[in-house]
Amino acid sequence: MTSKVKSILVFILMMTLCTFSNKMNAQKSNTIEFHTSAQCGMCKETIERAMNYEHGIQFAELNMDNMFLTVKYKTKVHTELTIKNIVAKLGYSAGEVKANEKAMNELPKCCQPGAHL
Numbered sequence: 001m002t003s004k005v006k007s008i009l010v011f012i013l014m015m016t017l018c019t020f021s022n023k024m025n026a027q028k029s030n031t032i033e034f035h036t037s038a039q040c041g042m043c044k045e046t047i048e049r050a051m052n053y054e055h056g057i058q059f060a061e062l063n064m065d066n067m068f069l070t071v072k073y074k075t076k077v078h079t080e081l082t083i084k085n086i087v088a089k090l091g092y093s094a095g096e097v098k099a100n101e102k103a104m105n106e107l108p109k110c111c112q113p114g115a116h117l
């Protein structure tokens with residue numbers, strides 16, 4: 001083999017390896033949506049701030065029209081349940097996961113379930 005052919009082959013090999021390892025390292029993420037017991041704009045801030053500081057969470061937004069929270073997270077770091085548990089720990093129910101009662105009672109009155117009924 002001439003050295004030119006060799007270097008082309010090496011180049012192709014490198015490219016292949018690179019593409020492969022990129023695929024391996026690609027952080028897979030998932031987006032979920034679930035209902036929360038959020039009540040007002042303050043809840044929205046509390047939840048979004050906490051979520052957006054959390055490692056492995058790429059995006060979190062509460063829809064004030066229906067109180068559904070959309071979360072995009074890295075599947076390497078989180079599961080649907082760990083995400084919901086974070087919300088529950090803040091004092092809000094998250095889908096089927098019940099709110100941590102202590103945290104809920106410590107929320108401002110206007111943020112507790114039923115405050116705006």
Ligand SMILES: [Cu+2]
Nearest residue numbers: 040042043111
């Ligand atoms: Cu609130």
